[in-house]
Amino acid sequence: xxxxxxxxxxxxxxxxxxxxxxxxxxxxxxxxxxxxxxxxxxxxxxxxxxxxxxxxxxxxxxxxxxxxxxxxxxxxxxxxxxxxxxxxxxxxxxxxxxxxxxxxxxxxxxxxxxxxxxxxxxxxxxxxxxxxxxxxxxxxxxxxxxxxxxxxxxxxxxxxxxxxxxxxxxxxxxxxxxxxxxxxxxxxxxxxxxxxxxxxxxxxxxxxxxxxxxxxxxxxxxxxxxxxxxxxxxxxxxxxxxxxxxxxxxxxxxxxxxxxxxxxxxxxxxxxxxxxxxxxxxxxxxxxx
Numbered sequence: 001x002x003x004x005x006x007x008x009x010x011x012x013x014x015x016x017x018x019x020x021x022x023x024x025x026x027x028x029x030x031x032x033x034x035x036x037x038x039x040x041x042x043x044x045x046x047x048x049x050x051x052x053x054x055x056x057x058x059x060x061x062x063x064x065x066x067x068x069x070x071x072x073x074x075x076x077x078x079x080x081x082x083x084x085x086x087x088x089x090x091x092x093x094x095x096x097x098x099x100x101x102x103x104x105x106x107x108x109x110x111x112x113x114x115x116x117x118x119x120x121x122x123x124x125x126x127x128x129x130x131x132x133x134x135x136x137x138x139x140x141x142x143x144x145x146x147x148x149x150x151x152x153x154x155x156x157x158x159x160x161x162x163x164x165x166x167x168x169x170x171x172x173x174x175x176x177x178x179x180x181x182x183x184x185x186x187x188x189x190x191x192x193x194x195x196x197x198x199x200x201x202x203x204x205x206x207x208x209x210x211x212x213x214x215x216x217x218x219x220x221x222x223x224x225x226x227x228x229x230x231x232x233x234x235x236x237x238x239x240x241x242x243x244x245x246x247x248x249x250x251x252x253x254x255x256x257x258x259x260x261x262x263x264x265x266x267x268x269x270x271x272x273x274x275x276x277x278x279x280x281x282x283x284x285x286x287x288x289x
């Protein structure tokens with residue numbers, strides 16, 4: 001029985017801006033996204049019939065079609081193949097509902113596996129289009145690296161990679177569902193937006209400090225007071241330990257700090273781990289496909 005495995009790296013949003021609401025109900029995004037070495041592991045094997053999925057490290061929602069099943073069905077529908085029996089196993093390390101793209105990363109890893117083993121001539125661009133039918137972050141999670149993402153998040157432009165650096169990622173002990181955060185936004189009231197153009201220029205120059213100065217996330221403007229206290233505490237620790245910058249990722253609540261030196265990152269990890277159970281050290285990951 002064939003068994004294949006693939007890593008599913010998390011993502012952080014170095015910059016996240018929301019430009020407006022689209023006629024199709026989605027929001028127009030402008031983001032600089034980065035894959036990081038915090039990752040899940042996905043294992044795929046053939047079985048006689050049907051689709052089965054199990055996970056270690058999280059509880060799968062009962063009675064719902066998972067992103068992974070949707071991804072598999074979309075892949076075989078698009079390629080005109082009959083869907084074989086598949087068994088998927090997830091080993092979860094990426095926190096769920098955390099703004100780190102864990103579910104999208106898992107679906108993307110499954111799509112990369114299916115392309116490699118069932119349709120190797122399928123272009124990466126076509127695979128990203130299949131991923132978009134599953135979720136807005138899936139095309140980026142298929143590609144990985146350092147990318148300017150626009151539109152819903154599916155219009156991807158590769159950027160020069162981050163210079164060598166380290167991330168500390170910390171999820172506080174609450175969730176911030178993405179629909180709730182979008183519902184709070186008042187786009188006409190946003191006074192501060194991340195400088196995505198400036199970040200792209202800093203990356204082109206290989207200037208880590210200049211890129212760090214442009215890190216930002218408009219979702220931080222709609223945090224409620226208790227949420228803000230926890231987010232600000234984490235950011236303060238990251239900066240006091242030598243982080244060049246710190247921000248919330250995605251719709252939150254995970255916070256990341258960007259460090260040039262590993263020693264400072266490890267110090268921040270130690271401090272935060274004394275209070276929060278989900279803290280991770282990571283590095284940038286280059287393009288995956």
